[in-house]
Every structure is written in C-alpha cells, then in structure tokens.
Amino acid sequence: MKTDAQLKADVLAELAWDPAINPAAIGVSARNGLVTLTGHLDTLAQKHAAERAVRRVAGVRGVAMELDVRLVPEHRRGDTDIARAAVAALRWNSLVPDDRVQVEVDDGWVTLTGEVDWPYQLASAEQCMRPLTGVRGVTNLVTLKPHVRGLDIAREITDALTRHAEREARHIDVEVDGGTVTLSGTVDSLADHDAAIGAAFGTRGVTSVVDRLDVAG
Template sequence: MKSDAQLQSDVMEELEWEPSVDHSHIGVSANDGIVTLSGSVKSYAEKLAAEKAARRVRDVRGIAEEIQVRFPSDPKTSDPEIAKRILDVLAWDVTIPDDRISVKVEHGWVTLSGTVDWNYQKETAKKDASKIHGVVGISNLIEVRQLPTSRDIRDRIMSAFRRSANLDANSISVATDGGTVKLSGQVHAWHERQIAERAAWAAPGVNRVEDNIVVV
C-alpha cells in the first residue's frame, strides 16, 4: 500500500495527465487510501472526468468529492434553456427512449426521472445532460424497469467475469434476489471493482446492484 503522500502525488499527476481536466484549480489530499478532491472546475463534465481520473490510480480505496462547478466569467444560462438543451440532446441520442424521461432544472441542478429498460441508458442520459453548459449537478432518479427473463442472471454475470482478462472471477461472489444483484469479495484495484459492477448491470433483468467488493 502506498503512503498518503505518494498516493496524493500519483493522483495529482493523473489529473495533470488527463487532457479534459484543468488541474490547476483542483486540490488533492489522501488519508488511508481515501482521496479528497476539492477546488473548482468549469463544467459538470470536467468534474466527472476529474473523479474518473482519480479512481484510475492504484491503491485509491475511495473518493470524497468536494469539487464545485463555477462559471466566474460566463453569463448564466437560464433553467428553461438548460432543460430544453438536455431534452434536445436526449432526443438526438438514438440509444435513449427520450419519451420516457423527464427533466427538471432548478438553479442549474438537473433532476432526471422516468424509466428505461437498461442501466446503460440511465447512465447515458446522465452523461448527455452533464455536457450541457450551465449544469452544476445532476440527480439521476431514472429507474431501470425489470425485464422478464428466463435466463439465470447469476450465471450470466459469472460468465462475464470469467471472460474478462482484467478480473479474477474466483475472487468475487455473486448473489441474486429477483432483479437485485449483490457483489462481494476482494479485488486489487478500483478499476477491477468497476469492471465487475458494469458486468452485473449488463445482465438482463437487473435493476439494482449492491457492490460490496473490497479493494485491497
């Protein structure tokens, strides 16, 4: 396990390496594997990119996100205009059933609601909304509708684990209860935990994933 100072340095270097992030206004601290990001960025998309970059660093066990989105020199975009732009982007994205998604904006904070068939559609809607200028945060309340299926969810997830070159399937346990998947076990890096969670969400009929995997 790295020292806090080394982990802090590695995260700062990763933020500097990431071209979509202006690292000059982001502060980094580390304590027992937990990294705290602070400061300000110019867009919500940049905030997400900074968090994603920090999670890529080995030995990062968790993220405390305190970055704020600020637009010091830009004119404020009205809430109705933000909502309209988000709805337009969702309509253009053919992977998303935009007729089943509602958008509410209050002081730049976006709330997405409605239902979709797959988790990737929920995440794509959030990603699309984060690209709009003026968005300071997103509450993603979109629900994933459980699809009836006769296939064994657990077996499909375990098969996906075994196919992955970056994951030790034997180190992770999968339990299912209806559309809920519970993951447990241990992995050696944060990205392995993310791979396992993405594989679980990709299985048909999954509408909830409880990720209890520990990074050691």
Template sequence: MSIAFDNDLDVQSAVQDELAWTPDVDAEDIGVAVRAGTVELFGQVDSYAEKVAAEKAAHRVRGVRTIVNEIRVHPKIDRPVSSDDIAKEVDRALLWAVNVPSTVQAEVDDHVVTLTGDVDWDFQRKAAVRSVQHLYGVHDVNDKMSLRQRPAAADTEQRIRRAIERNAELDANTIHVTTAGNTVTLTGTVNSWAEKQQASRTAWASPHVLDVQNEIVVRA
C-alpha cells in the same frame, strides 16, 4: 511492472500527477486529500464535465479505494443562461441521444438537472446522464431514473459468474456473486476501481437484475 503506492502520501501525489496529466482538467484549483485510500477532491472547476473528468482521473490511480467529490462548479467566465435555456438544451440532448428512451424526462432548477422516468437497462440511465453533463450551464446532474420491473431467474447468479469468467479485464477467482431475487451482490477484491466498475457493468447486463450491490474491495 506496476508501481506500488505504499501510503496515503504516495496516493495523493499520484492523484495530483494524474489530474495534471489529464487534458480536460485544470488541476491548479483542485485540492487532494487522502486517508486510508479514500480520496477527497475539493476546490472549484469551470464546468460539471470537468468535475466528472477529475473524478474519473482520480479513479484511474492505483491504490484509490473510493472518492468523495466535493469539487464545486464555478465558471471562470459566466455567460448568463436561464433555467429555461438549459432545459431546452437538455431536452434536445436527450432527444438526440440514441441510447436514451423517450420515457426519460428532465427538470432544471438553479443549474441542476434532475432526470426521472423508467428505462429498461442501466446503460440507458448512464447514457442519459452523459448526454447532459457536458452542456453549458449544467452544474450537477441527479439521477432519479428507475428500472422497469423484470422477472427473476433461477440461473442469474450462474450466468453472471460465467460472464465475469469470460471478461479479460477481471479475475474471476477474486470476485464472488450472490443473488436474492432481482438483487445481485458482488464481493471480493480487485486491483483497481476500474475493475470494480467493470464487475458492476457485467452484473447490470443481466436481463433479470434490478439492483447491484457492489461491495468489492479495491486492494491498497
């Protein structure tokens, strides 16, 4: 039986509990505010990887509709590291990541990594971000990568609908798909942020999609 959170205070308490339950997050320095299902995270953490982990933890909580992550990265023990040092480690991480094509390039400025270049699939963009977000000295990652042009197909909408119907994590009766050229728009309702993200991943798996507009609403 799932637990129902009736108001913002219930969601706030649940998010705080989930942050405290997450081993790779130090919840002591993270604040949580909730308004109409929108969660704001603030405070500071030791690394960008911890900031990402905190956001993922909040997304796991029932009743969370969206998240504004205002957490700052401020290492408790600051080992001096230059942008050149970070750039070398970023280049090495991208080179060794099996799902990241050689077209992805990185620039480092004041602990912020910006990734550029063309890729064939959305999962390659996500793989590039994951490969560098856990590196020491990285405080933020900007995804400026682009998908290469791909042809539209008349049956894209139908094929995405069938993929959603096959997916055991999704209720196809509450998710609607429309297409316009290479753009897919998802609407409807789901029970959790995890389901909303799964719907996006399903749509991005199409070889004829350049953009996914996920307008699905997470039920309170």
C-alpha cells in the same frame, strides 16, 4: 502498498496529464488509499473527468468528491434554456428511447426521471447531460424495468466476470433478489472494482447493484 505521499503524487500527475481537467483548481489529499478532491470547477464535465482520472490511478481504494461546480458568468444559463437543451440532447441521443426520460431543472441542477429497459440507456441519459452549458449537477432517478429471472441474472454476471478477469471472478460472490444484485468479496484495485460493478449493471434484468466489494490495499 503505496504511501500516502506516493499516491497523492500519482493522482496529481494523472490530473495534470488529462487535458479536460484544470488541476490548479483541485486540491488532493490521500490517506490509507482514500483520495479526497476539494475545490471549485467551472463545469460539471470537468468534475466528472477529475473523478474518472483518480479512479484510473493504481492504489486508489476510494474517492471522496468534495468538488463543487461554480459556473463562470459566460457558462450561466436560465433553467428554461437548460431544460430545453436537455430535452434536445435526449432526443438526439440514439441510445436513449424516445419519450421515456423526463427532465426537471432547478437552479442549474438537472433531475432525470422515467423508466428504461437497459442500464446503458440509463447511463446514456445521464452522460448527455454533463457537457451541457449551465448544468451544475445531475440527479438520475430513472429506473430500470426487470426482464429475466434471478437465476439467469446471477449466471450471466458470473459468466461476464469470468470472461473479463477469471482470477477476480473467483473472489466475488453474486446474490440476486429480484432485479437487485449484491456483489461481495475482495478485488485488487479500484479499476477491477469498477469493472465488476459495470459487468453487473450491464446484465439484462439488473435494476440496481449493492456494492459490498472491498479493494485490497
């Protein structure tokens, strides 16, 4: 297990390595595998890039994002302009079905509502909001429509976990209640944790995932 100092140094190095991030604006602390990021960034895209960078670092068991987005003057936009850009981004994204996702903007914060068929459509709707100029944050309230029986969902998730990492799959329990999947057990790293959550969320019929996975220290 890495010491707190080693983990902090690795996180700082990863942030500095990623060209999409301004590491000078980010404070880093590490304690028992939990990494906390603090500071102020110019765009939501930078904030998301920083979170992804931390989650790539071996030894990270959890991430606390205490970063906020403070737009520089040239990035500020009115809510009407942001809403217009958000609607256009959804319309031009071939992964998001037409007229299934609605947009509300309040002081630069985008809220998405609606219903789609698949998890990748839900994720794609949120992803195309992050790079938009003037967006300070995104709340994704889009829901998923369940398609298949719980037994089928559990089997497909187990099969997917086995394909991706057979050793990890043996330590993960899958429970299904309607479209809600609960994953429990222990994985070796945050990357393995994210892969398991992604495998569950990417399965047909899954509308939500309850995360009870522990990351080994």
